[in-house]
Amino acid sequence: MCGIFGYANYNVEKTRGQIIENLVEGLSKLEYRGYDSTGIGIDGEHEFGHSAVKAIQLYKQVGKVASLKDEIKSRNPDTAEVLPNHVGIAHTRWATHGGVSQANCHPQPSGDANEFIVVHNGIITNYRELKTLLKTKGYTFSSDTDTEIIAKLFKFLWFDGQVCLLP
Incomplete structure (x- = not known):
């Protein structure tokens, strides 16, 4: 069993700190559904190579939501930046794979x-x-979860021309 919480707004300004707070609060209400690890993904800056680009920022930690809060605090995200459009997703896990x-x-x-x-x-x-x-297409994996397959498969289908999703 796991807990999933999503959050999205369009043309409603919120700071990154408010977005993180909403995700973590939602996750804390679902903690009973999985308590071995937690994580969130939000809009934000992401170092890729030698430049910062707008991308999804991940915060993940083993343990309960309190451990995730400590992880977020230790990474010191820019909580003051105002985002007019934003999405985020949160997850609390009870491991199966x-x-x-x-x-x-x-x-x-x-x-x-x-x-x-x-x-x-x-x-x-x-x-x-x-x-x-x-793997035969060159993809590498960093986890032992079955879920990572979904993310990699989306990337393969979207970017490697297997499915044309754009007009």
């Missing part, structure tokens, strides 16, 4: 640039076959 580790916390990213992130409650029964396929 992969042990309890920071790498296995959700959200799971599609790659270093966090083009897609995924939180998930359930079991992907054919994840081994999908992982094998994606």
Whole structure:
């Protein structure tokens, strides 16, 4: 069992600190659904290579929501920046695939640039076959979770021309 909480606003200005607070508060109300690890993904700056780009910022930690709060505080995000449009997702995990580790916390990213992130409650029964396929296409994996397969598969389908999603 896991807990998932999402948050989105369009043309409603909020600071990054308010967004983080909303996600963490929502997650704390779902903590009973999974208490081995927690994580959030929010709009924000992300170091990629030698430059900062707008991307999804991930905060993940083993343990309860209090541990996630400490992780966020230790990374000192710019909580004052005002974002007119923003989305975020939060997850509290009870592990089914992969042990309890920071790498296995959700959200799971599609790659270093966090083009897609995924939180998930359930079991992907054919994840081994999908992982094998994606490895043959050059994808590498940083977790032992079945959820990481979804993020990598989205990236493969979107960027590698397997499915044309744009007109």
